[in-house]
Amino acid sequence: MAIEVSIPTILRTYTDGAKSVEATGATLGAVINDLEAHFPGIADRLVDAGSLRRFVNIYINDEDVRFLGGIDAEVADGDNVTVLPAVAGGA
Amino acid sequence: MLTIAQTIVDAIVAHARLDHPDEACGVVAGPAGSDRPERFIPMVNAARSPTFYEFDSKDLLKLYREMDSLDEEPVVIYHSHTATQAYPSRTDISYASEPHAHYVLVSTADEVDVEFRSFRIVDGEVTEEPVEIVTGEVE
Known part of the structure; x- marks a missing residue:
C-alpha cells in the first residue's frame, strides 16, 4: 500500500493533470521527496528552506500537519495527504 | 467575463x-x-x-472536500477591501492559486457606493473582466 496524495489544480501541471498520485515515505518530508523524484519541481512549491511554505496547507487525513509536526509529521501506508493552497490575501 | 446572479452579488455585498x-x-x-x-x-x-484575509485551514479542507463530492469548483473567490479600492493587492496576487476562478473584489471603503469588480489572476498577471449581473438563474 502507498500514501495517496491529493494535488490541487494549480500543481497539476507537475502531475500531468492527475488529481491524485501515490507516494511512499514514513514522514511528510519523505513523501515530498518521493513526489519530487517523480514530479520534478513540485517540492519547491511546498517547501522553502526546509520548512513547509506558510501559504500551503497540507493535511494528513483530516488533520493540518502544522499540528502533527509539520514536515516531520509521520505518515503510514493508507494515509491520505491533501495539499491545498491557502485562500488568502489582503489590502 | 463573469456572469453572476443579482441575488449572489447582493449576498456578497x-x-x-x-x-x-x-x-x-x-x-x-x-x-x-x-x-x-x-x-x-x-x-x-x-x-x-x-488588511488581511485567510480561510481557516479546517474550513478550507471541509469546503474542498464538499465541492469535490458535489463535482463543483470555486467559480468565484471573493473578498473585500475595507479602506482601499476593489483592485487586487500585491498580497492578493502572490497568494492567488486558482487560475480558473474569478477573483471578485468588493470595496466597502465608501459605505453607500460599494465597488464590485472581477479579475483573473494567473501566474501573477491580473486581468480585469466585465461583470454581467443577471436577474434569476445564470444560464
Missing part, C-alpha cells in the same frame, strides 16, 4: 458590509467546468483583520 471594517471572504461554487457561480458560501476570515 451584504457579507462585506457585515464584516466591515474587517475583510470578508468566501466562495461561490458551481458545477465543475460550467463557469456558473451558483452556491454562495461565506467563509470565516481566520485573520479577522482589516
Whole structure:
C-alpha cells in the first residue's frame, strides 16, 4: 500500500493533470521527496528552506500537519495527504 | 467575463458590509467546468483583520472536500477591501492559486457606493473582466 496524495489544480501541471498520485515515505518530508523524484519541481512549491511554505496547507487525513509536526509529521501506508493552497490575501 | 446572479452579488455585498471594517471572504461554487457561480458560501476570515484575509485551514479542507463530492469548483473567490479600492493587492496576487476562478473584489471603503469588480489572476498577471449581473438563474 502507498500514501495517496491529493494535488490541487494549480500543481497539476507537475502531475500531468492527475488529481491524485501515490507516494511512499514514513514522514511528510519523505513523501515530498518521493513526489519530487517523480514530479520534478513540485517540492519547491511546498517547501522553502526546509520548512513547509506558510501559504500551503497540507493535511494528513483530516488533520493540518502544522499540528502533527509539520514536515516531520509521520505518515503510514493508507494515509491520505491533501495539499491545498491557502485562500488568502489582503489590502 | 463573469456572469453572476443579482441575488449572489447582493449576498456578497451584504457579507462585506457585515464584516466591515474587517475583510470578508468566501466562495461561490458551481458545477465543475460550467463557469456558473451558483452556491454562495461565506467563509470565516481566520485573520479577522482589516488588511488581511485567510480561510481557516479546517474550513478550507471541509469546503474542498464538499465541492469535490458535489463535482463543483470555486467559480468565484471573493473578498473585500475595507479602506482601499476593489483592485487586487500585491498580497492578493502572490497568494492567488486558482487560475480558473474569478477573483471578485468588493470595496466597502465608501459605505453607500460599494465597488464590485472581477479579475483573473494567473501566474501573477491580473486581468480585469466585465461583470454581467443577471436577474434569476445564470444560464
